[in-house]
Amino acid sequence: MPLISVVIPVYNGEKTIKETIESVLKQTFYDWELIVINDGSSDRTLEIVQSISEPRLKVFTYPNAGLSASRNRGISLATGEYISFLDADDLWTPDKLEAQLQALQNNPQAAVAYSWSSCIDESGNIFRSGGNLTYTGDVYLYLLLINFVENGSNVLISTKALKEVGNFDETLTSCEDWDMWLRLAAKYEFVAVEKPQILYRISANSMSANLLRMEAESMQVINRKRGRDREDYQHIKRLSKGNFYKYLVFKALDLTPKSERGWIAAKLLWKAVRYDRNLLQTKVIWKVLFRIVAVIILPSQIAERLFIKMKRAAEITTIFSYLRLEP
Template sequence: IIREIEDSRIRIFSYSNAGLASSRNRGIDHAQGEYITFLDADDLWTPDKLEAQFQALQEHPEAAVAYSWTDYIDQSSQFLHSGRQITINGDVYEHLLVNNFLENGSNPLIRKQALNQVGEFDTSLKAGEDWDMWLRLAADYQFVVVTRPQILYRVSTGSMSSQIKNQERECLKVIEKAFKFAP
């Protein structure tokens, strides 16, 4: 379907599955714009997500990351429940260290220069790699929030986030790493 769209801005890259962190790193390497965002295949955005987050970054040039609230949906895209709806602007590091209030990898819009500065996603992590990246960004950059749900995070039994033991093990690695390098 994508190949049928005649638009020189659209480029297709195909790789074997090397995991979430490697895929995100490849995307960043190929990206040519000033901003980066991620949309996991099973999640959805509201139609105004990018516009609202872009506007938030324009209004707050000191911020490198804009995030929104999350709602949770089932496999049929039916609403399950609201996310945490945490509103923290500016220096968010202390709060983010205790609670990944971005809640998922499909959330933030990030200035590419900030991603380039903090380095790639950690490919040694098998979960929690997004939280690790948000922490590294928060150590050096300010965040701004769009105070409405714009990410629809799909909950399913086969998803990576449903593998609780793996999530626990990998998130403990993220916390240990963050405490080693905490500013």
């Protein structure tokens, strides 16, 4: 049996699936199996996967059921002592599995290892670093405050621990990975590899672009009871909601400028301020308002050119410096 099972769910991923699989084939750690769950793709995805000659690669095709169901199907087929998930448009650095496995073996009390992430564009170019936050041991309160794991392509998990907490929630179409990490953190310790090893792809058509769905489901995940929540956690949940609304404001304005996204950003900003009134006293609030107004009133291409020309006035990444990172 392989030591690690890697699960890649894919739906109509013909543009990226080969590169994603190749990032697994290039791993410096070799004792793995790769389980590709073809989630009812109607493009050339299956043809591309089947053209890859690799005895450790197994592909299974099912009717379309969504990301969570595909991950759960992969879990049921996995035979490794550890499991890692990789979305079909993301990439790993070659040392990802080796470094995370070493971290878990050096910290036998931990059941989950995670690394830092970098963001890549549709061409695979790195254009922004991730949060690069490091919390180890009992991380539950920190993870409830902010999803420092950042994406579903990150963790290496003890299979025993994963099966104890149960499958991914198939009623969630976003934030299902954060929900899973929280369930694991409620019972097990985490360990971090302090370097970027996950290349997380961001595109206008990615799941993360569906902001209103993310808003609704993130609030649902934050409010859930996980067996160790106490009444005094309410202030942490409030801080968590404020953090997530700041993130959603950034997401709305970081995507291709469209009028409807400007209106959504305005609504999200109002909610962010509701949870953190100190935001009104920051410089970034004026930059956010500038982008919102420009996105609403200007055609998309003109707004993009304006943001490039007035880069300093339109730069809103500093909103992340106002996230609450301590319980």
